Amino acid sequence: xxxxxxSRKQLCIxxxxxxxxxxxxxxxxxxxxxxxxxxxEGNLFFSFSNFFNFFSSTSKLQxxxxxxxxxxxxxxxxxxxxxxxxxxxxxxxxxxxYVLLMLFxxxxxxxxxxxxxxxxxxxxxxxxxxxxxxxxxxxGMVYDFLPFMILPLYNSLxxxxxxxxEAANDLGAGPVHTFxxxxxxxxxxxxxxxxxxxxxxxxxNYVVSETLxxxxxxxxxxxxxxxxxxxxxxHMGSLISIILLVIIFxxxxxxxxxxxxxxxxxxxxxxxx
Amino acid sequence: xxKIQRLLALAGAAVIALSSSLLxxxxxxxxxxxxxxxxxxxxxxxxxxxxxxxxxxxxAAFEEAxxxxxxxxxxxxxxxxxxxxxxxxxxxxxxxxxDYMIMKMIREGMCEPFTEEFRTSSxxxxxxxxxxxxxxxxxxxxxxxxxxxxxTMGFMYNPEAGDTIAEDVQSWRVLENEKYRKKxxxxxxxxxxxxxxxxxxxxxxxxxxxxxxxxxxxxETEYNAAITAVMNRTDEETVEKARxxxxxxxxxxYGFEVDSGKNDMVTGKIDINFCWSGDAAYGIYEAGEEDGSxxxxxxxxxxxxxxxxxxxxxxxxxxDLAEKFLDFISxxxxxxxxxxxIGYTSVLAGEEIYENWVLDGYAAEESGEELQSLxxxxxxxxxxxxxxxxxxxxxxxxxxxxxxxxxxxxxxxQYPDNSVVARCAVMQFFEEDANNRINMMWEDVKGAEIPIxxxxxxxxxxxxxxxxxxxxxxxxxxxxxxxxxxxEKVENKDK
Numbered sequence: 001x002x003x004x005x006x007s008r009k010q011l012c013i014x015x016x017x018x019x020x021x022x023x024x025x026x027x028x029x030x031x032x033x034x035x036x037x038x039x040x041e042g043n044l045f046f047s048f049s050n051f052f053n054f055f056s057s058t059s060k061l062q063x064x065x066x067x068x069x070x071x072x073x074x075x076x077x078x079x080x081x082x083x084x085x086x087x088x089x090x091x092x093x094x095x096x097x098y099v100l101l102m103l104f105x106x107x108x109x110x111x112x113x114x115x116x117x118x119x120x121x122x123x124x125x126x127x128x129x130x131x132x133x134x135x136x137x138x139x140g141m142v143y144d145f146l147p148f149m150i151l152p153l154y155n156s157l158x159x160x161x162x163x164x165x166e167a168a169n170d171l172g173a174g175p176v177h178t179f180x181x182x183x184x185x186x187x188x189x190x191x192x193x194x195x196x197x198x199x200x201x202x203x204x205n206y207v208v209s210e211t212l213x214x215x216x217x218x219x220x221x222x223x224x225x226x227x228x229x230x231x232x233x234x235h236m237g238s239l240i241s242i243i244l245l246v247i248i249f250x251x252x253x254x255x256x257x258x259x260x261x262x263x264x265x266x267x268x269x270x271x272x273x
Numbered sequence: 274x275x276k277i278q279r280l281l282a283l284a285g286a287a288v289i290a291l292s293s294s295l296l297x298x299x300x301x302x303x304x305x306x307x308x309x310x311x312x313x314x315x316x317x318x319x320x321x322x323x324x325x326x327x328x329x330x331x332x333a334a335f336e337e338a339x340x341x342x343x344x345x346x347x348x349x350x351x352x353x354x355x356x357x358x359x360x361x362x363x364x365x366x367x368x369x370x371x372d373y374m375i376m377k378m379i380r381e382g383m384c385e386p387f388t389e390e391f392r393t394s395s396x397x398x399x400x401x402x403x404x405x406x407x408x409x410x411x412x413x414x415x416x417x418x419x420x421x422x423x424x425t426m427g428f429m430y431n432p433e434a435g436d437t438i439a440e441d442v443q444s445w446r447v448l449e450n451e452k453y454r455k456k457x458x459x460x461x462x463x464x465x466x467x468x469x470x471x472x473x474x475x476x477x478x479x480x481x482x483x484x485x486x487x488x489x490x491x492x493e494t495e496y497n498a499a500i501t502a503v504m505n506r507t508d509e510e511t512v513e514k515a516r517x518x519x520x521x522x523x524x525x526x527y528g529f530e531v532d533s534g535k536n537d538m539v540t541g542k543i544d545i546n547f548c549w550s551g552d553a554a555y556g557i558y559e560a561g562e563e564d565g566s567x568x569x570x571x572x573x574x575x576x577x578x579x580x581x582x583x584x585x586x587x588x589x590x591x592x593d594l595a596e597k598f599l600d601f602i603s604x605x606x607x608x609x610x611x612x613x614x615i616g617y618t619s620v621l622a623g624e625e626i627y628e629n630w631v632l633d634g635y636a637a638e639e640s641g642e643e644l645q646s647l648x649x650x651x652x653x654x655x656x657x658x659x660x661x662x663x664x665x666x667x668x669x670x671x672x673x674x675x676x677x678x679x680x681x682x683x684x685x686x687q688y689p690d691n692s693v694v695a696r697c698a699v700m701q702f703f704e705e706d707a708n709n710r711i712n713m714m715w716e717d718v719k720g721a722e723i724p725i726x727x728x729x730x731x732x733x734x735x736x737x738x739x740x741x742x743x744x745x746x747x748x749x750x751x752x753x754x755x756x757x758x759x760x761e762k763v764e765n766k767d768k
Contacts, residue, residue: 059720172760214528
């Protein structure tokens with residue numbers, strides 16, 4: 001019988017190959033395109049012109065602003081809606097809370113385009129469609145990304161040690177005080193990972209703004225698409241992608257996503273989401 | 274750039290070569306089948322067998338008739354198609370771009386010419402409409418391209434949306450009208466909407482030209498050349514005017530769309546849709562099927578666009594097999610079936626199509642006295658399609674009686690009458706700097722402003738969040754309030 005021995009390094013090979021082919025090489029190409037221009041013969045030359053062009057164009061900066069605005073408001077409402085739900089689910093005494101959790105999550109697994117199309121009809125019945133493009137877009141985004149907020153919050157709230165709450169209670173803290181000084185800080189990892197999970201895609205998910213905002217709102221994702229398909233300018237398209245990447249990086253940095261804190265190990269599950 | 278493209282192409286070619294060699298090894302039929310690689314718009318050919326509806330899968334039928342293999346793929350926009358052709362040079366035998374893209378491709382030498390034999394004696398050459406042939410010759414496309422489908426642009430509208438809507442949509446500027454606020458759409462496509470904007474900003478100039486044509490001081494050819502020149506202006510002043518106009522109109526419309534518009538018309542979300550005639554035909558048909566309601570299509574006054582999609586053979590394509598395919602789908606029977614299936618109008622004319630499609634579909638059934646009384650009542654009109662079916666556009670040999678409602682119905686959408694095509698301009702291909710200018714104009718038009726309520730909301734959220742944070746940090750005593758019953762507050766000496 002032949003016995004196979006794989007070292008750890010060898011076990012990593014499939015992932016390394018995948019990563020190189022589909023993540024690293026494309027990223028390098030995007031970087032290459034972002035900081036190059038093209039002469040008449042199609043030869044590339046190094047240039048910062050796309051970069052300057054982006055930051056001196058009113059319409060592009062406006063689109064950046066619109067995307068940030070929509071992402072911010074979407075994240076805020078997702079948090080406001082998801083926190084109580086996650087709290088109730090996680091802290092309720094029921095034994096089978098995961099069944100309840102699934103009740104919240106499973107409908108979200110329906111095809112995304114289908115759900116947005118259905119939502120469009122619903123908004124039409126309410127009378128929002130065509131009149132409140134921004135409101136509709138935010139509703140659609142919140143609807144779409146809510147599970148990404150609920151799950152990490154649920155995870156971190158569920159893992160919270162009950163004895164801490166009891167201790168706060170024993171020591172005389174009222175409910176508001178307990179929430180602000182015990183529950184909220186302990187659920188911070190969940191909040192941060194939820195915020196990152198919602199903020200990022202809502203800057204680029206242009207299917208929602210196109211379908212529910214009747215293409216009246218352009219967000220960065222749509223702009224990238226226009227540069228690649230309509231304007232035939234992959235360089236500017238790549239640069240906008242890089243700018244998005246930088247924004248993601250900054251958000252992660254601010255929200256502490258890179259922190260490797262040992263005593264936050266309980267929140268590791270939350271960060272996975 | 275070139276290098277990367279070459280690398281990608283190489284990788285692609287390797288994959289294709291590998292898979293096709295595997296495929297051939299698997300069939301091991303002995304003789305190698307010829308392959309025709311077609312690149313067409315989505316949903317733009319009948320490729321479904323349906324005996325009940327009388328549809329034949331044209332691609333499968335061709336494969337069988339010529340013992341070859343067809344690799345069929347589709348694209349969504351002209352620009353996507355063009356990029357794909359640039360990246361994968363030599364990987365298609367037959368593509369179907371629109372007018373201005375055909376011009377661009379011919380200009381850049383990307384097309385293989387058709388053979389003399391095909392241009393003179395194929396089924397296409399025998400059946401193509403003289404009108405379409407004329408336009409292709411005028412523009413110098415006839416060597417490299419043949420037509421497939423054609424149509425106009427105009428408004429699909431709901432006749433019940435207002436008492437005056439039928440008159441209102443005769444002006445392109447109806448979209449500024451407060452009466453139809455948030456009830457109309459434009460195309461989310463820079464070429465079409467730019468064309469629309471020019472029709473509006475040059476309305477007076479176009480009206481003056483129309484008047485000159487009307488009183489005979491301009492011939493039809495001169496008139497058409499004049500409006501075509503106006504509608505293809507790209508100077509800075511024009512682009513700026515278009516930008517200002519579109520930003521203004523944007524406030525009054527429902528939104529931009531490329532394919533949801535016809536369904537939104539059918540479901541009644543909007544009342545006016547700037548659209549291609551083929552989509553209008555589809556919408557009118559669907560609305561009738563759905564709930565028996567009627568929609569109408571009309572081409573506004575002074576100017577419109579006449580567009581074509583045509584077949585070209587990219588450099589290095591298999592000319593012989595491509596021509597066989599085009600000949601195959603150019604038989605009148607297949608052309609009618611294709612029209613029925615996809616809803617657009619074929620460039621092919623000929624007796625069979627006139628009789629079995631136009632007359633069968635649209636000619637009034639009444640005759641004799643009954644007919645005369647309906648004509649007098651204005652319910653039946655004479656409809657002349659000689660320009661399309663006859664070599665002599667004024668012969669009147671292809672005039673027939675049709676119900677007046679059809680003028681703004683399916684018939685008008687499928688076959689515009691002579692007066693409409695006289696005021697139709699062909700879209701030209703723009704030079705690169707003009708194109709960039711128009712693209713930037715479009716980006717500006719599509720960009721939205723940050724709404725002030727949203728800014729206020731964000732400010733409130735930030736202030737409230739900051740407030741909570743400060744309270745939890747410094748406002749302990751205030752927030753804690755009184756301790757719970759039975760507890761006493763103790764000063765924390767460590768602090």
